[in-house]
Every structure is written in C-alpha cells, then in structure tokens.
Amino acid sequence: MMEALRSMAVFAAVIEQGSMNAAGRALGMTASAVSQHVRLLEQQHQVALLHRTTRKLTLTEAGSVFYRSCAAMLAAAREASVQMAALRDEPVGELRIAAPSGFAGGVLGQALAPLLAANPGLSLRLFFQDEMIDLVQHRIDLALRAGNQSDSTLVARHLADWPFVLVAAPSYLAARGEPQQPGQLYQHDWIGLEQDHGLTPLRLQREGDVEVLRLQCRIASNSMLSARAFALDGMGISMQPAPEVAGELAAGRLQRVLPEWQAPALPVYAVTPRRDVLPAKVRHAMAFLQQKFTRG
Template identity: 55%
Template sequence: MEQLKRMALFATVVDRGSMVGAAEVLGMTASAVSQQIRKLEESTQVSLLHRTTRKLTLTEAGASFYESCAQVLALAEQAEQRLAELRDAPVGELRIAAPVGFSGPLITEALAPLLRAHPGLSLRLFFHDEQIDLIEQRIDLAIRVGSQEDSSLVARHLGDWRMLLCVAPAYLARCGTIHGPEQLSGLDWLSLTHDRAQQLNLHGPGGAQQHLRLESRVACNNILAVRQFTLAGMGVSAQPEPEVREQLASGQLLVLLPDWQPAPLGIHLVTPRRDAQPAKVRYAIEALRRSLLAR
C-alpha cells in the first residue's frame, strides 16, 4: 500500500514539474516529498529523476515508470468517481427480492417511474415466496411480509395489509351460505404452506377471536397458484386485500365473512445491515414506500 502511495506521489511530481509543486497539491513539505521519492528509488533500485537546482528530468526508467504510475492514478480517480456516482445518483444494477404476489403491478407501478427518470439504472428482480439469503444472492433490497426475526438485517416496517377470506362465486354457490366462523372447518381450504395442516386465527367484531385447525385440500408455496385455484372455484384462501382488489371489484372473488379477518400482513423493506446505502437503494426504498403505502 505504501508503494502505491509513492507511485501516486511520483506521478504528481512529474505532472507538476517539481517537488515544491507536488508538495502544494498534496499538502506536504517539499522535503517530505523528496524523501518519499528517494524511498521509491531505493525500493526499486532504479534512478527515476535527474535532479538539478533548476529542474527535474526523468531518466529513461523514470519515463517508463511514470506511464504506469499515471495509469494507476487515473484508475484510482475513476474508481473514486464511480463510488461518488453510486453514492449520489441511482446508477448501476439494482437487485430486489420480493414475494411472487408482487410480480404484477405492485412492483411495476412503484419502480417504472424510477427507471424512466434514471437511464443509468437497471433492475434485476427475484420473486420467491421463500426467503432467500440476501448476502449470498447480493440482494440490495427485499420486500418481505410477516414478522422479521433476522437481527443481522435492517427491516423497515411500511405498514399492514388486510387479509381477507376469499372465494369464487361458483364455490360459494356449491357450499351454501356461510353464517359464522364455526362453519369454516367444513370447507375446502387452499393454503400458502408446505403442510396440509394449518392454524387459522380470526379476529371478529368487538375483539372476538376464533382459532381454527384446518386441513388444506391444496397446499402450495406460491401465492399466485393459490389464487388461481381460488378463482377456479376450488375452495377458500386468505388473500392480501391489495393484491386481489381488482378481482373483488369485478366480482371474480367474494369476501367470505367480511367481519372476520386473519391477522393483518406486515409489509417490510429489508436490506443487509450497512452504515451507508448507495443512492439506487435509497431511491428504490422511497419509491416503494410511496407506492405500497398508497395501497
């Protein structure tokens, strides 16, 4: 590392034409600059400069060495400029992980304006309902739902989405009117889980609660597949209200027992723990925050 510093110093001496000129740029004394040049010559065992009282002249070896030193210095300046760009402007590749339910307009509406405004920014998306390792996959930002227990990550709680018990009209016509939660155990359940058995805790009017143990007819690790089975009239599923708003408005889905709801779904923006975030992450957090809170 010291040798690299001396190479940069040597290039500055040549560029400025004197030890004094280099000292002014570097905030050093001329004698300190001369001492570093001498150490560089001692370590390389090559004379780099001819010194006279009036000027400095490069030796043949010094001229060749200067070209390499100048390239090193230019690369260092480029690296520093690149870091400044990443810090101050949203550029480079932004890697975001999210549940598959966000693969539609939820992500597009939030990030398309950001991409249009910043041509130097590219986006790579990873959709998984299972949590992935942010460090191993080099993820800049993840959208996660539910409780967050990994203390090695930074989680920003955006808010909570209502969860609704949803059915297709065709299924409700087959099973008949449902008047209360005590009838739910006899229905066909479609669940986002690896296990067929599940617990469902419902919150009702006046703080009432109902705890049900259900056997899923369809258990799946993909919320979109669960939703498609629901739309096909195969049973009941719990769905985040913002994700099924259009199907509810069109009548493709109905809310079963609207006064009884599962616990709300917490929405979090999660990043690897680090002191400073590049601009691309800060801008994306703000864009997602505005869009998801508006839901």
C-alpha cells in the same frame, strides 16, 4: 506495496505540478518528504527517473515510461472514486431484491417502475421465493419480509401493515353458496398456505367478536400465487393480501367472503444487511416502496 503505491502517486504529482515544492503544497507534504519518495522509487528500481538541475526537473527515458504507468494508476483510482460516488449518490447498477412469491402479483412492479424509468443506469433483478434467503450469500440488496423480524444481523424498516381478505371466485360461491358466519367455512373447500395438509389456524374478528378456526385444507400450497390461482379457478376459498387482489376484486374475478369479518393485518418490512451507508439504489427503492405500500 501500499508505500510503493503512495510513492508512485507522489512521483506523478511531481510531474503534474512541475516541481517538488509545488507537489508538496498540493499533497500537504514538505518538499523534502516528496524528494524522499522519489529517491525510494529510484532505489527500488535501480534507475534514475528525473534529471535534476537548479532550474527544473526533467524526466529521464525510464522516468517517462514509469510516469505513464503512475498516471494510469491515478486515473483508475479517480475513476473508482467517481463510480463509488455515483453508487452512493445516484441509483445505478443492479438492484437485487428478494420477496415472497405473493409479492409477484404486481405491487413491486408498480412501486419500482417509476424508479427504473427515471434512472436508465439502474437494472432490477428479482428473487421470488417463500423460503428465507440468505441476503449476504446471494448479494441481496433489499428483501421484503412479512411478519415480525428478529434477526439482529439485519436492519428491518416497517413499510406497512397489509390487510388480508377472504376471497373466492363467483363461480365457486354460486355453486357452493356464500358462508354467512365464520363457522360455515368448515363446510367449504379451503385453500391453505402450508407445505403439508395439516390444520391451518384462521383468526377472524368483527367488532368485539373473535373466531378462531382450524380449517382442513382441501388444497395446500407454499405459494401465495398458487393459492390465488386455485381460487381464481373456482377451487375454493383463500385468504389473500388485499392490495394484491384489488384488481381481481374490482374486475369481478374474485369476490369477498365474510366481508364484515377482519383477518389480522400482516406487518411488511424492507430488510437490508447491516451497512453503515446504503447505496443510493437501495435508499431510493425503499422510498418508492414506502410510498406504494402506504398509499396502496
């Protein structure tokens, strides 16, 4: 089949160039090799495609019909090449991004809005879930993942280290009081991130002092957004990514708890399946994400 397609391309070149010699020069072949391709086509289809004279070549009726199909095949191949080049060089098509639910709070939108505005041929499809998603199976172009990455089938690029802060609604702190030391968190309602009601380890550091607490969850969730919503509703204290709650803190809807104590920063990575060449849409998206995560 591949040889037949090659012969069709050679035949189309003969017609477009006007002679076998010219077709040979255009294709980097000898005229005899070009002639051989045409003879193979005629033998295969049991019909003459060209009238040959010493002065010129003219199409037979069958040759004219066959040439239209050959030309359409080449046009489709050229169009495919143009589309592949566009995917390589320009951010076009559907960009599929997976991320934990905690990133649904606005950071992704803020990072990628300029990319979408500048590229009308690009669309965005987001998958927010805290469970690990198979990038290949779900045709994910790019995933955001937190924590150290060890999957050798993926390529991970470090974006930033996100600081975490303890927060609560002003109404909760007004009713229950503000803890002054980490140990006082045991006296408060803790909104933890897990799927059961087990103990949640919390490590806090202030200069040379380190406190490791195992807090009993009053509310446990596997969703960062859900935990944030409960905190906003005055249901307890939660640990949240600082960039994701900056707006709530500035507006006074949330308040820092133990601001002089620091929780460990969490490394955030952009993860892609292993590919020799990334499409332009992925390269550009990673650049915009890197800029957003670096500047905050």
